[in-house]
Amino acid sequence: MINMKEINLDYAAAAPLDKRVVEKMIPFFTEHYGNPSSGHTLGEKPKEAIEDAREAVANLIGAEAKNIIFTASVSEANNLVIKGLVKAGKKKGNHLIASSIEHFSVLNQLKTLEKEGYRITLLPVDEYGMVNPKDLEAAIDDQTVLVSIQTANSEIGTIQPIAELSAVARERDIPFHTDAAAAAGWIELDVEKMGVDLLTLAGDQFYGPKGSAALYVKRGIRLMPQVEGGIQERGLRAGTENVPAIVGLGEAAKIATETMSQRAGKLTAIRDQLKESLLKAVPNLHLNGHPEQRLPHNLNLSVEFVEGEALLMRLQMAGIYVSSGSSCTSQALKSSHVLSAIGRPPELAQGSLQLTLGPGSSAEDIPYITEQLAEIAALLRNMSPLYHQHLKEEKTNASVQ
Amino acid sequence: MPQYSDKVMDHFTKPRNIGEIEKPDGVGEVGNPVCGDMMKFSIKVKDNRIEDVKYLTFGCGAAIAVSSMVSEMAKGKTLEEAKKITNKQVAEELGGLPGNKMHCSNLGADALHKAIDDYMAKEKVSAG
Numbered sequence: 001m002i003n004m005k006e007i008n009l010d011y012a013a014a015a016p017l018d019k020r021v022v023e024k025m026i027p028f029f030t031e032h033y034g035n036p037s038s039g040h041t042l043g044e045k046p047k048e049a050i051e052d053a054r055e056a057v058a059n060l061i062g063a064e065a066k067n068i069i070f071t072a073s074v075s076e077a078n079n080l081v082i083k084g085l086v087k088a089g090k091k092k093g094n095h096l097i098a099s100s101i102e103h104f105s106v107l108n109q110l111k112t113l114e115k116e117g118y119r120i121t122l123l124p125v126d127e128y129g130m131v132n133p134k135d136l137e138a139a140i141d142d143q144t145v146l147v148s149i150q151t152a153n154s155e156i157g158t159i160q161p162i163a164e165l166s167a168v169a170r171e172r173d174i175p176f177h178t179d180a181a182a183a184a185g186w187i188e189l190d191v192e193k194m195g196v197d198l199l200t201l202a203g204d205q206f207y208g209p210k211g212s213a214a215l216y217v218k219r220g221i222r223l224m225p226q227v228e229g230g231i232q233e234r235g236l237r238a239g240t241e242n243v244p245a246i247v248g249l250g251e252a253a254k255i256a257t258e259t260m261s262q263r264a265g266k267l268t269a270i271r272d273q274l275k276e277s278l279l280k281a282v283p284n285l286h287l288n289g290h291p292e293q294r295l296p297h298n299l300n301l302s303v304e305f306v307e308g309e310a311l312l313m314r315l316q317m318a319g320i321y322v323s324s325g326s327s328c329t330s331q332a333l334k335s336s337h338v339l340s341a342i343g344r345p346p347e348l349a350q351g352s353l354q355l356t357l358g359p360g361s362s363a364e365d366i367p368y369i370t371e372q373l374a375e376i377a378a379l380l381r382n383m384s385p386l387y388h389q390h391l392k393e394e395k396t397n398a399s400v401q
Numbered sequence: 402m403p404q405y406s407d408k409v410m411d412h413f414t415k416p417r418n419i420g421e422i423e424k425p426d427g428v429g430e431v432g433n434p435v436c437g438d439m440m441k442f443s444i445k446v447k448d449n450r451i452e453d454v455k456y457l458t459f460g461c462g463a464a465i466a467v468s469s470m471v472s473e474m475a476k477g478k479t480l481e482e483a484k485k486i487t488n489k490q491v492a493e494e495l496g497g498l499p500g501n502k503m504h505c506s507n508l509g510a511d512a513l514h515k516a517i518d519d520y521m522a523k524e525k526v527s528a529g
């Protein structure tokens with residue numbers, strides 16, 4: 001593999017940290033290694049740094065620093081939201097609502113709660129992945145204790161009308177949570193304008209470190225800690241703080257707040273160009289997700305008649321890294337619940353490609369990516385029974401006309 | 402992506418005997434109930450031997466390698482011999498398959514056997 005191009009189109013899975021983030025983190029591994037809970041001087045600097053990070057994260061989402069809690073992942077934060085809220089039991093009821101395209105860290109908890117006797121409503125989405133506020137309104141009853149709808153979908157990129165949705169919940173006085181993991185750092189978020197009571201986000205989605213995440217909890221919302229112990233993080237999350245990770249999250253949030261529009265603008269331009277180029281070069285290629293209301297760095301396409309793992313392997317041989325919603329690429333051998341929720345038939349879900357851009361993305365690579373995908377799609381279609389059937393149908397249609 | 406053996410990668414990157422035989426003597430089509438993929442084998446039979454075999458596959462890397470391997474194993478064999486090819490043998494010939502990919506090996510031999518059955522059923526009709 002000499003001189004092979006390497007093109008990462010899977011930055012949502014992992015992206016390199018911004019160098020400034022790393023620099024900011026380093027002293028907290030060795031120099032300022034103290035425990036923020038210590039009563040003596042060694043804890044001072046780390047404690048200060050955590051509070052600065054809290055401020056920076058709050059700024060990113062238009063919140064107040066005192067309402068931000070740090071956790072080690074969005075999955076953990078989402079668990080604190082849902083289980084924590086249910087267990088706190090401030091509002092009596094046994095009904096929870098979420099969209100059908102939430103992340104598994106939301107969906108799997110709801111499944112567990114269902115087994116424990118709770119009623120769960122998963123709202124449908126339209127062909128683009130949008131939740132309709134009317135459906136939310138219809139689903140709410142006097143037993144509903146929480147509504148959880150993501151800000152944007154990590155797989156198909158669709159951005160939800162959160163303000164409209166939260167308004168429906170607020171009218172009935174029901175707490176509204178949004179999982180903003182895919183959206184934070186990429187689109188403007190403001191907890192006030194969005195009207196949300198709880199918001200979760202992850203640092204590694206905007207060039208911060210893995211293992212850094214945060215939760216916004218509006219005043220008046222009660223949660224039961226899911227990790228009990230010391231009284232770190234207002235008693236909501238015990239355990240000695242991971243200071244370097246928190247510092248990194250803070251710095252990433254600060255940079256994201258300052259540079260969001262440039263960053264997003266640059267990647268949107270590349271993404272749109274890539275999309276046009278691919279749709280032109282590859283016949284029977286379908287866009288998944290919303291054409292406009294979508295994350296700047298996300299593109300999701302289904303290559304009809306072929307399966308995603310085969311595509312992925314061939315693309316990897318060409319130095320291009322992508323991911324797919326095909327059942328064959330999943331450990332559980334289940335195809336993407338998101339693609340099935342937007343009504344994609346199994347064959348199209350099998351051929352899905354999730355392309356996410358990041359710091360290394362460049363418009364210069366578009367011709368190469370296009371040429372490779374066109375070639376690979378043709379090659380795999382040539383051995384696909386579905387494609388051959390399609391050709392036969394085309395022939396009969398032509399002769400009928 | 403799963404760790405595939407060199408043999409699997411070889412058959413995946415250079416699949417042998419792709420296609421559909423024009424006037425086949427037998428055709429066998431199977432779908433994979435686990436993940437929804439498909440395989441279609443067509444055979445040409447002469448003097449009780451599989452003279453030619455081709456396939457089309459809609460599936461993962463393992464499924465493609467399996468179909469290619471099955472086609473190689475079946476070519477030139479008598480119908481009886483070809484009927485004895487098992488999924489396990491195919492997986493072995495490929496230098497093994499990752500655990501969660503074993504189900505893909507079921508497709509290959511099944512589709513081939515179906516094609517042979519199809520041929521035999523037709524033979525019976527024309528003989529009777």
Ligand code: FES
Nearest residue numbers: 328436460461505
């Ligand atoms: S064909 Fe789906 S996992 Fe192999």
